[in-house]
Amino acid sequence: MLAARLRELAFLNRELDITLTDDRDPASHRAVRFRFPGGPRDHIAEQSAPLHLEVFGFERECPEMEGTVEVALRWCDSREERVASYANSRPTLGGGTHELGFRDGLAVAINAYAREQGLLTPSDLDFTPTQLGAGLTAIVSVKLDRPEFEGALRDRPGDGPVRTCVAEAVRDHLTNWLRADPAQATAVLTQISATTHH
Incomplete structure (x- = not known):
């Protein structure tokens, strides 16, 4: 422990x-x-059976939320989702606005890229959270100057701008990563599209 x-x-x-x-x-x-x-990227790099060699990761300062966000992720050859989130180095087991923002940004980037590539047609529904999470291992960490925690255990950041800031950062960086390496993007999208809807 x-x-x-x-x-x-x-x-x-x-x-x-x-x-x-x-x-x-x-x-x-x-x-x-x-x-x-290498921070969280080094930790993610130790995961087995990766679908793509490179670990995606970034760190961005976000003045609107008075803090920074750092994300590292990799899809693995499994159906299990493992997303761990932290605020000021404390595990946020109850989720929180930073984790919601991560999922928002992930969905926007992946669905938009899939439509660009013709994997999703205009009449297709977006990929579901279950599909996006299949095989996903991720670390989402925010460091806030003035955090406001909520929930019974005070373990969830509830800051208003956090969700928006994290979502925008994930969307921007993940979109660039997908476009920069079509082979890795194809491996990820193939797994996501093969996962059953729930």
């Missing part, structure tokens, strides 16, 4: 270099180092 949390702190804060040492048994002294100079 402690090791997992230290690992999270290390990939969410690339300047950190954390070593956890177990001195309980001198005969089997063990130390584990957590360091991710």
Whole structure:
């Protein structure tokens, strides 16, 4: 549990270099180092069975929400979705406006690109959240100067501009990434379009 949390702190804060040492048994002294100079992208890069080689990621400062957003993602050859979100390095298990913004931006970018490429015709419905999430592994992290948390556990950022800022950032960067590498984009869209609607 402690090791997992230290690992999270290390990939969410690339300047950190954390070593956890177990001195309980001198005969089997063990130390584990957590360091991710590439931030969340390094963490995502360790996931197995990727559909595309490059891990998509970016960091953007958003004055409207008085903070920054960092996203890293990769689609893998599976049907499982694994999206983890954080606010000021705290896990936001209850989701929040940053996670909603991530999903908004993802949907806009993927659906628009699919229509550009003729995978979706004007009469086709947009891809569903289930389709977009098939095989998706992602980290969504916001760092806010003045966060406002809501929910029973105070574990969800509820700041008004956060959703819009994150959605715009994801849309812009993901659209550029899809257009820059059609082969990777095709691999992702093939999996998404093959996933059953729910």
